[in-house]
Amino acid sequence: MTKLNVVPLASIASSRGEASGGWICEQRLPEGATLITGIAGSPCSKKTLEGVASSLFAAYCDEATVAGAPAREGSALYVQIGGDEARLRRHLAAAFEEEPSETALAAVWPGKMSTDLAQAIREAAARAECRLVVVNGAHAGCEGRQKLSTVLADLDRAAKDAECAVAVLLPLTKRNALCVKDPSTGIWDSVAAVWEVYGDAEGPEKCFCTAKGSASAFALARHSRSAPPRSQPRLAPDDPPQDEAVEVGFPEGEEGDGAPAYVGEATL
Numbered sequence: 001m002t003k004l005n006v007v008p009l010a011s012i013a014s015s016r017g018e019a020s021g022g023w024i025c026e027q028r029l030p031e032g033a034t035l036i037t038g039i040a041g042s043p044c045s046k047k048t049l050e051g052v053a054s055s056l057f058a059a060y061c062d063e064a065t066v067a068g069a070p071a072r073e074g075s076a077l078y079v080q081i082g083g084d085e086a087r088l089r090r091h092l093a094a095a096f097e098e099e100p101s102e103t104a105l106a107a108v109w110p111g112k113m114s115t116d117l118a119q120a121i122r123e124a125a126a127r128a129e130c131r132l133v134v135v136n137g138a139h140a141g142c143e144g145r146q147k148l149s150t151v152l153a154d155l156d157r158a159a160k161d162a163e164c165a166v167a168v169l170l171p172l173t174k175r176n177a178l179c180v181k182d183p184s185t186g187i188w189d190s191v192a193a194v195w196e197v198y199g200d201a202e203g204p205e206k207c208f209c210t211a212k213g214s215a216s217a218f219a220l221a222r223h224s225r226s227a228p229p230r231s232q233p234r235l236a237p238d239d240p241p242q243d244e245a246v247e248v249g250f251p252e253g254e255e256g257d258g259a260p261a262y263v264g265e266a267t268l
Contacts, residue, residue, distance in 0.1 A: 024165040025066035025130050027094060027216040028209060032192030033156035034165055038172040039196050039208075040179030041093065046171040050091075052197055052205055053078075053169055055222050058095035060132050061104040067218045074131030074164070075103040079268065081137025082116075105130070107268045113151045114143035120268040121166060122158035133159070133166045149186030154190055164181055167195075181210070216268050217225060 003106075023030050036052065038044020057078050059065050064073045080088045085108050092106060105128060109117055125133055135155070142151055152168065159166040168191075172178070180187040180194055188194065192211060199205035201239065205220045 023072075025069050025071035027211075028066045028069055028218065029071065029132070029165045029167070030192045030211050031163055031165055032159045033152050033190070034167045034193040034195060035152065035170055035180055035187065035191050035194040036167050036197065037170040039178055039198050040172075040181070042172065042198070043174055044172045044197055046169075048114050048205065049169045049171050049197065050136060051222065053136060053167065053208075054092055054095040055106070055220065056167065057092065057132070057134050058097075058100075064098060066132075067220055069218075072131050072142055075105055075128045076132040076134070077107065077121075077128065077130045078106040078134045079107050079109055079117075079121065079136070081109045081112060081135065081140055083137075109137070109268055112140050112143045113138050113148065114146055115151060115154045116143070117268075118151060118154035118158045122162055124268050125159070125162035125164045125166075127217065130162065131164045133164055135166060135168045138170045147186070149190045151222075152187060153190040159192075165192075167264050184249060 006204075036049055038049075056066065057076055059067075060071060060076050064071050076090070079091055085106075088106055088108060092104070093100065096104075107124070109120070111117065113135075121133055121135070124130070140147065142148055155168065157168050170180070178185060183189075194210050196208045196210070197205050198208070203219075204222060207218055207220050209216050209218070
């Protein structure tokens with residue numbers, strides 16, 4: 001005879017939205033390595049993916065969400081391969097609606113993608129109790145003769161050991177519009193999931209997420225401290241023209257919005 005499993009209603013409400021084991025965010029971000037890239041055969045710029053990644057990072061730190069869905073809570077670490085720490089701070093600070101919390105961490109890795117980086121992330125994520133790690137710079141290549149698939153496999157193991165998700169950005173250009181799911185690359189077997197980012201100029205980017213045994217699609221809303229654009233007053237014929245606002249991106253625009261927000265440092 002089957003019995004009813006009776007539990008307090010309050011306990012059901014309190015657990016609503018929490019990711020179960022194996023997922024940082026259900027059907028969006030599993031434990032392990034997730035490759036964030038474009039649709040095979042279509043260019044997806046570094047600037048586009050950096051915008052997606054900084055919004056992902058800031059929304060997780062501010063709200064513990066991934067693309068609008070509740071996620072397992074913890075610290076988050078943004079790792080920039082190469083570059084300047086001050087520039088990284090400015091870039092990330094511009095993505096936050098308010099001052100970043102102490103759970104928002106950042107670090108610069110001086111080398112390239114490597115098994116050493118995977119080990120450093122494993123230790124840093126476990127030490128800081130990170131549930132999300134973003135790695136920007138895979139397009140610069142790997143150390144020595146190491147293969148991308150090998151490094152991604154190490155990152156996948158490191159993330160699962162630390163019970164976190166490691167999101168790695170891989171832009172696609174016209175010369176390098178590879179299909180990461182092609183078995184010959186070895187990439188698909190090395191990661192837990194792939195985010196294929198696409199979209200148009202009329203709305204936010206969208207994502208098709210393929211994980212082992214599941215697939216989902218969702219919009220990637222931008223998370224930013226910037227105020228929504230205000231309508232400009234209509235000018236009288238004799239009024240002098242007003243200066244037009246210029247949108248400055250990253251990495252082309254190094255200064256961001258000049259916000260004094262601080263993103264904490266993490267030692268790799």
